[in-house]
Amino acid sequence: MARGIFVTAAACAFLSTGVRSQSTAPAYGQCGGQGWTGPTTCVSGYTCQTTNQWYSQCIPGGSTPVPTSSTPTPTPTTPTPTPTNTPTQTFSTPTAPSGTPTLVNGYSFVRAVTDPNFHKYLRSEAWGTPGDAILGDYMTSSLFRVVNGQLIQGVEGQQTLLYAVVEPKTDSAAKKLKVSWSRTPATSGTFRWSGDTLEWSDPAISRPQNNAWLVCPDAQGNRDVYINLGPYSYQTPAGCNDHTIHAYTGPVAVP
Template identity: 60%
Template structure:
């Protein structure tokens, strides 16, 4: 009986594991990459496209791809494995219920969302994992948890006219409100932003544009991802990471 019970338990675990690996990723969600435990397939009409060896994403209209016959080795804590980057890893432990947010494409691979002046109401930038901030999305607001217990709220500048293709994001001590507030949301592990007054081709399209001091300012991309990218900027999608600490 002992051996029969063990066999039954093993069979159940194997079936559950196989089901998890054979599931379907959400639209714009992760579908592959070194260390990704699954799922590997995309919804109908979407294809899994590799951005780099560590990250593949479901993109609308892309050719369908075949999932690997065996999943790659998972990474403790989830997310992508570390690279040989010289950037120091973070030391702050992730607060339960929060997430780090980071880019996964070059040239900003594993740069983390934070304030330009750390922990203050200033421009939203990407920076080293050693300074990674922590976040929640609550009632459509992207909320940064500051070490002293206060909160900062993501605000997006208004669009002055229809020729503007990117909107700068910054942090405020007060929640976003009014006509320019918009709504932040998760799609899988991807951060999206929408607003009724602007029709965006891709809600998860972001831009990172260095300022004159070299800070990696974060913008909402109002156009298509990876198409007609403004000079000096890089297309990005930004994603939750829930490892215990921010990794390079």
């Protein structure tokens, strides 16, 4: 009877040792990962390191066992501070040419060729900046090209480009539409050359002649440019003059 008790006690001791041996993972043994049901801490001197979602391993480098779980612990990140002021893009004010404007290859001057605006050249009211399109003196002429239906003012790489924009027709009785310059391309209407004559058309707007323009002085005397919606040289709005405007590709602007 005593011998039986001795055997049972030994067995218990063995089982107890077995349980303790399974409470920590051995060196370089698995200690975690999705679906892992074994020990999740390592023997002294080893740390349980996550390799991937499915496997963690005991590697040298720690004296304190580190528990793991099947779900990786997210790495803390330092939040990016939100700027209190958002910088705004600015444009420097361009300076008009100090001498006679010279042609650049691939570009042209644009001008009227009849009185009362003979050899007045297309540009912005304030040279090289967004605003009204006007005809001005040859000494302040800009350079132009037509690309994909856009009339573009300015030389690529030398100055900020501007795009000709025609105001929308909101009045069925309107006889003219004002032309201005914008830093963003026009979303309607198409500019094109017909020979050296500049034309504008829009499928939503019917007009007798696509090459008919009007020049109408404003209160400051600027020669504002408009699209003429009526027939050329007929029923001309008061204070305005009928014109066609043309490319000029001489080496310099001339009066």
